[in-house]
Structures are given as C-alpha cells and as structure tokens.
Amino acid sequence: MDYLDQLEAEAIYILREVAGQFDRPALLFSGGKDSICLVHLALKAFRPGKFPFPLVHVDTGHNFQEVLDYRDQLASEIGEQLIVRKVEDTITIRNLQDGKGKFPSRNGLQTYTLLDVISEFEFDACIGGARRDEEKARAKERIFSVRDEFGQWDPKKQRPEIWDIYNGKVDKGENVRVFPISNWTELDVWNYIKRENIVLPSIYFTHKRDCIVTENGQLMNINEFVQLEESDTIVNRNVRYRTVGDMTCTAAVESEAYTVDDIISEIKDTKISERGATRMDDRVSEAAMEDRKKGGYF
Amino acid sequence: MKLLRFFTAGNVDDGKSTLIGRLLYDSKSISTDIIETLTKQSKSTGVDTDIDLALLTDGLRAEREQGITIDVAYKYFTTDKRKFIIADTPGHAQYTRNMFTGASNTDLAIILIDARNGITEQTKRHSIITGTLAIPHILICVNKMDLVDFDENVFENIKAEYLKFAEPLGLKKVSFIPVSALAGDNVVNKSEKLEWYKGTTLFDFLENVEIEHEETTKKSRFQVQYVIRPQTDELHDYRGYAGSVLSGSFEKGDKIFIYPLDSQTTIEKIEKNGIEVTEAHAGEPIIIHLSDDLDVSRGSTMVQINDSIQNDNNLEATICWMDNKSFQEGQKLIFQQNSFTSKAVIKEVIGKINIHSYLNEESDGHIQLNELCKVHIKTAENVSYDSYKTNRKTGAFILINENTNNTVAAGVII
Numbered sequence: 001m002d003y004l005d006q007l008e009a010e011a012i013y014i015l016r017e018v019a020g021q022f023d024r025p026a027l028l029f030s031g032g033k034d035s036i037c038l039v040h041l042a043l044k045a046f047r048p049g050k051f052p053f054p055l056v057h058v059d060t061g062h063n064f065q066e067v068l069d070y071r072d073q074l075a076s077e078i079g080e081q082l083i084v085r086k087v088e089d090t091i092t093i094r095n096l097q098d099g100k101g102k103f104p105s106r107n108g109l110q111t112y113t114l115l116d117v118i119s120e121f122e123f124d125a126c127i128g129g130a131r132r133d134e135e136k137a138r139a140k141e142r143i144f145s146v147r148d149e150f151g152q153w154d155p156k157k158q159r160p161e162i163w164d165i166y167n168g169k170v171d172k173g174e175n176v177r178v179f180p181i182s183n184w185t186e187l188d189v190w191n192y193i194k195r196e197n198i199v200l201p202s203i204y205f206t207h208k209r210d211c212i213v214t215e216n217g218q219l220m221n222i223n224e225f226v227q228l229e230e231s232d233t234i235v236n237r238n239v240r241y242r243t244v245g246d247m248t249c250t251a252a253v254e255s256e257a258y259t260v261d262d263i264i265s266e267i268k269d270t271k272i273s274e275r276g277a278t279r280m281d282d283r284v285s286e287a288a289m290e291d292r293k294k295g296g297y298f
Numbered sequence: 299m300k301l302l303r304f305f306t307a308g309n310v311d312d313g314k315s316t317l318i319g320r321l322l323y324d325s326k327s328i329s330t331d332i333i334e335t336l337t338k339q340s341k342s343t344g345v346d347t348d349i350d351l352a353l354l355t356d357g358l359r360a361e362r363e364q365g366i367t368i369d370v371a372y373k374y375f376t377t378d379k380r381k382f383i384i385a386d387t388p389g390h391a392q393y394t395r396n397m398f399t400g401a402s403n404t405d406l407a408i409i410l411i412d413a414r415n416g417i418t419e420q421t422k423r424h425s426i427i428t429g430t431l432a433i434p435h436i437l438i439c440v441n442k443m444d445l446v447d448f449d450e451n452v453f454e455n456i457k458a459e460y461l462k463f464a465e466p467l468g469l470k471k472v473s474f475i476p477v478s479a480l481a482g483d484n485v486v487n488k489s490e491k492l493e494w495y496k497g498t499t500l501f502d503f504l505e506n507v508e509i510e511h512e513e514t515t516k517k518s519r520f521q522v523q524y525v526i527r528p529q530t531d532e533l534h535d536y537r538g539y540a541g542s543v544l545s546g547s548f549e550k551g552d553k554i555f556i557y558p559l560d561s562q563t564t565i566e567k568i569e570k571n572g573i574e575v576t577e578a579h580a581g582e583p584i585i586i587h588l589s590d591d592l593d594v595s596r597g598s599t600m601v602q603i604n605d606s607i608q609n610d611n612n613l614e615a616t617i618c619w620m621d622n623k624s625f626q627e628g629q630k631l632i633f634q635q636n637s638f639t640s641k642a643v644i645k646e647v648i649g650k651i652n653i654h655s656y657l658n659e660e661s662d663g664h665i666q667l668n669e670l671c672k673v674h675i676k677t678a679e680n681v682s683y684d685s686y687k688t689n690r691k692t693g694a695f696i697l698i699n700e701n702t703n704n705t706v707a708a709g710v711i712i
Binding site for chain 1: 299300301369370373374381383395396399402403511523527528536541571581582583634637690694695696704705708
C-alpha cells in the first residue's frame with residue numbers, strides 16, 4: 001500500500017470505531033481543509049449509509065463568507081445534518097465579554113460554545129481534524145483523547161493507546177475527542193486533496209486582497225472586526241490562506257498558487273511552518289495550545 | 299512512496315530527543331520559525347550548543363521545565379524515498395506504558411545506548427518490550443561516541459554484550475550504528491571521526507531498511523466494526539459489514555466461517571470506497587456482504603474456511619500492567635481485541651518476567667505498574683484469536699477496568 005492509502009485506511013478505521021463505540025458522536029466541521037478531508041473520509045467509511053453523526057459547526061461570527069457558503073453547500077450536497085451554534089449567542093446568553101483590541105479574538109469564547117453544544121446534544125464523542133504535525137502539544141495527544149466533564153485535557157493522565165485498539169469507554173458527562181488524521185502532515189493533506197479531487201473554498205487559492213501589514217510582517221485581511229489605525233498602510237497583494245480560521249486571527253500568505261499542484265510545490269519549498277505563518281493565536285506563549293486544550297479547546 | 303513507522307527508546311539522558319532533533323534538523327525538515335523559537339528557548343536552558351534540539355519534541359510545559367520526556371511525541375518527515383512517522387518515547391521507567399503506546403504499531407525500534415554507560419536496566423526493559431511486541435527490526439544506536447574519543451573498542455564491546463543479552467529474546471533483526479547525536483556524527487552525515495565504521499549512517503539505514511508487510515501473507519482474518527444498513531426505499535435490503543482486512547485476503551465467492559456464530563456462509567460482494575471489487579487485502583477498509591441472512595454484529599470475526607482460528611475463552615498471555623493501582627484479585631475487566639469486547643478476569647498470575655535476566659520468576663499473585671507477567675485470562679464470551687507470534691493483529695488485546703474505564707494492561711496471546 002502507498003502511504004496515502006495507509007493514512008486513509010487508518011482514518012476510515014478510526015471513524016468506524018467511533019460509529020461502533022459511541023451512542024451520540026459528532027463531527028466538528030470548521031470548513032477548513034482538514035475537516036473537509038474528514039467529511040470525504042466519512043463518505044468512504046459509511047456510504048451508502050448515512051453518517052452516524054451530524055456535522056457541528058461552532059460559528060465564531062468572524063468566519064469568511066466563502067467558508068460559510070461552502071459549508072452550507074457541502075451539507076446540502078451530501079444530505080447530512082448540520083448543526084450550527086453561534087459564539088454571538090453564547091456571548092449574549094452567558095453575558096460574556098467579547099474580544100477587544102485591534103484584532104478582537106473569539107478564540108477563548110468559542111470553547112464555551114463548543115462545551116455548550118456538547119452538553120445540549122449530550123455528545124459522547126467529537127471528531128476533529130487536528131493533526132499532530134501542527135503544533136507540539138498536539139503532537140502529544142492520543143487519537144482517542146478523553147476529556148472530563150469540563151472538557152479538559154489532562155496530558156499527564158492520558159490513557160495508553162496500544163496498537164489500533166481504541167478504548168472509548170467514558171462515563172456520562174465525559175466525552176472523547178477523536179482525531180482520525182492525527183498522523184497526516186500538511187503536505188499529506190494536500191496530496192490527498194489532489195488525489196481525490198476534493199473541492200475547497202476559494203480562499204485557499206491565490207486572489208487579490210486588501211490587507212494591512214502587522215508588526216510581525218503578517219498580512220491581515222481588512223474587515224468589519226479589525227480596528228484600523230491611522231498608521232496602517234493598506235496593500236493590495238496576491239494572497240491565499242494556508243489555514244482557515246477566524247478573519248481576526250488568521251493571516252494570509254503571499255502566493256501565486258492557482259491550483260492544488262501549485263500549492264503542493266509551494267509547501268514543499270516553504271521554510272515557515274503552517275501555524276507559524278498564519279496564526280496569531282499561537283504566538284501568545286510557548287504553551288498557548290496546551291493551555292487552550294486543558295481548558296476544553298478541541 | 300512507502301511509510302516507515304519507528305520509535306526511539308533509551309535511558310533518560312541517552313539523547314533520544316536530541317537524536318530526533320538532529321535527524322529533522324540535518325534533513326532540513328524543521329521550519330525556520332520553529333528554529334528561531336528554539337534558539338530563543340535554548341538560551342534559557344543553558345545547553346552548550348547553539349540550539350537545544352531536544353526542545354523540538356518535548357511539547358508539554360512540564361517536560362520543558364523538567365527537561366525530560368513524559369509522553370510520546372509524534373514527529374513526521376519525508377525524504378525523496380519515504381515518509382517517516384517517529385514516536386519519541388519516554389526513557390523513565392515510570393513512563394513505560396507511554397513507551398509501550400509509542401512502540402506498539404511500529405516497524406522498527408531504535409534503542410539508544412550511552413557509549414560511556416553501556417547497557418543499562420532501561421536498555422534491557424526496552425529490548426524485552428520490543429521483543430514482546432515482535433517489532434520486525436531493532437537498531438541499536440551507540441550514542442555520545444564523541445565522549446569516548448570515537449573508540450572502536452567501546453562500540454564493539456557494547457555490541458558483543460548486547461548480542462549476548464538479547465539472545466533469548468527472539469528479536470528478529472538487530473543492527474548497530476555508532477553516532478553522536480549532539481554533533482551529528484553518522485546521523486545524516488557520515489563522520490570522519492568514525493572511519494573504522496564501514497556501515498551506513500542512521501539516515502541511510504532508515505531510507506533503505508526493508509519494510510515487512512507480513513500481514514499480507516498470513517491467514518485471512520476480518521473483523522466487523524460497524525453494520526451499514528441504510529434502510530431507505532431504494533436500499534431496503536442493503537446490509538453491509540464494514541471493517542478492515544486484518545490479515546491475508548478475501549475474494550468474492552469465498553466460503554467463510556463466522557465467529558462467534560459458528561456459521562458457514564459465502565461472500566456475496568465486497569465493496570471498497572463505494573466500488574465493487576473482486577478481492578481485498580490486509581489493511582484495506584472494506585464492506586462485506588454475505589449470501590445468508592445471519593445475525594452478524596460488531597466484533598464478529600470472519601475467516602476463510604481453510605484458515606482455521608482458535609476460538610475459546612481460556613487464554614494464556616503476556617501482559618504489561620499499565621495502571622497506577624496494582625492488580626486486585628477478582629478485578630472486573632473488559633477484554634478488547636480490535637472491535638471485539640467481552641467481560642474478563644485474570645484467573646491466575648503464572649509468573650513474572652525479570653527485566654534484568656529475562657527469566658520467569660514465580661509470582662506472588664500481585665501485578666504492579668509496568669510489570670510484565672504471564673497470566674491466565676478467562677473471558678465471558680469466546681474469543682477468536684491467533685498467537686501474537688503468528689499474527690500481530692489477532693493476537694493482541696487490551697484490558698480495561700470496568701469501574702474506572704481506564705486501559706489497565708496490554709497483552710499478547712501466547
């Protein structure tokens with residue numbers, strides 16, 4: 001078997017284990033390339049049957065419109081249930097403080113919405129598209145990652161995970177986060193997208209966009225949430241997105257990649273990591289991701 | 299392109315994380331922003347070199363603070379020839395269960411030995427686990443050769459001592475390479491200081507070591523993970539058994555036997571990725587349709603009629619205990635083999651394996667964290683299995699504490 005076949009087989013096996021072991025699983029869908037691959041893998045795992053889980057999107061309100069349109073179109077094309085819960089509503093109901101500053105972030109706030117939707121539907125497993133090569137705390141996480149009733153990850157109490165035998169047993173109120181593409185790298189994902197002819201939201205490919213340049217030299221999209229300052233200079237560049245997150249914390253990268261092939265050769269040549277190039281949220285501290293996961297983040 | 303999964307093990311401070319860091323760094327698999335972050339951090343850890351490569355894999359705050367590896371870190375790199383998945387496993391004896399986790403489904407074990415210290419208790423422990431898990435290849439990297447003046451005798455003595463120790467373990471293929479991970483000698487680049495050594499560098503070894511796909515040649519085994527029943531108007535009678543071929547292969551029309559039903563039937567159809575195929579091989583996720591309407595459910599095992607499998611509820615196995623709480627007599631357990639589960643108890647602790655001598659010792663009936671024991675297990679339902687030595691897929695299991703839901707042991711059937 002080719003390595004992509006092996007990665008695909010591993011992911012399908014894990015998805016079917018979720019279907020076999022849990023009563024109320026869900027697939028966390030962000031509209032990014034990784035969760036789009038998960039949907040594609042779920043089609044392979046369960047068709048001609050229906051998915052044994054709904055797609056769940058935590059909408060921060062800071063999403064790119066192209067991604068939201070893509071999400072709705074995909075859900076209707078494949079005829080699967082889509083549950084959307086908005087961070088906006090959580091802020092109102094829980095009387096929370098919205099993100100402030102030049103790039104107001106809802107990164108911490110989306111964890112509330114996620115935990116609320118988990119308890120609303122009593123999900124006992126949440127499938128996510130996180131990969132171990134993204135970040136060094138993620139590199140430590142199991143494929144079946146048990147969370148307590150507060151959604152917290154305890155890296156010191158991880159269950160042993162031996163061979164391909166996955167222990168998904170949890171008590172009521174607890175849940176398991178499941179990461180079927182843990183062992184895929186960014187390049188593997190793109191090679192798979194190419195091989196399987198998977199359609200992606202347009203912002204992954206190069207386009208002209210008005211941006212401001214941050215102190216770190218990152219290119220941030222101008223939108224209604226970003227507070228422009230007088231000193232900001234607006235540039236119009238050919239850019240694309242390497243990761244799709246919130247408009248307020250995801251930077252664009254300069255690119256001339258029009259096709260999946262262009263992107264693959266661009267990634268092979270690049271010297272900067274995926275999250276390093278695009279995410280402002282990981283730059284806060286050395287252990288930013290570990291701390292967010294301990295708090296219930298996916 | 300082929301995939302090679304390997305793990306690294308060794309004593310604390312033998313330089314495992316540094317070796318992986320060196321491998322990634324010298325093969326240019328680390329991004330510049332990550333090198334920048336590391337350079338900043340390295341200044342605060344006080345390591346003498348420009349960049350502390352161990353920081354690459356120690357991803358948890360506690361690990362960076364204590365300067366040790368607590369849990370497995372997975373790292374990935376690709377060369378022109380292969381894709382690699384590395385499991386960097388902890389050296390401390392107390393984290394042996396995490397080492398087991400990282401090692402279990404790899405093709406190759408890399409065990410580091412500090413040239414100054416030679417073989418230690420941890421070398422033995424890791425080698426015994428490697429043997430128990432039947433990892434196809436084992437590579438001994440004698441590290442820190444720079445600290446013994448690159449002396450050939452030191453290397454040869456360790457090699458001879460190791461081979462003597464390893465003889466009873468039944469390790470399949472053993473190789474040796476002298477390296478200095480810190481300075482990079484023989485990791486990616488051949489070292490001039492080790493000119494007496496005529497073998498390959500670690501990097502060349504990894505690119506060229508043979509990857510065995512032994513599962514493909516074994517007896518046919520398939521286990522049901524999930525039953526697909528769309529129950530729509532147009533697919534009213536559709537009933538497909540989804541799962542992966544564990545070993546061997548299956549063909550449309552094969553006469554098969556199903557456990558625990560004890561029934562015989564025929565494969566009517568095989569689907570792969572939504573397309574009908576005539577045959578399926580080890581590792582492939584498929585959907586099987588049967589010609590008879592039988593009560594087949596998750597955990598059922600299918601085998602070709604001539605590929606007999608053991609089927610009973612009395613197993614002898616070697617287990618590694620992984621729970622902080624030691625084993626209690628009569629403890630209620632769940633036995634899980636892939637997708638099959640059954641209630642189980644450990645009837646008898648037959649013996650303990652001494653980690654220094656690999657000798658069996660008499661047991662006092664107790665099993666503590668990280669101990670390897672031979673046990674007699676009784677399950678409530680019949681299990682379909684092979685011995686682990688003949689089939690890694692059907693001979694492996696875990697034990698779950700019914701009360702806490704924790705995985706308390708990993709076992710291989712004898």
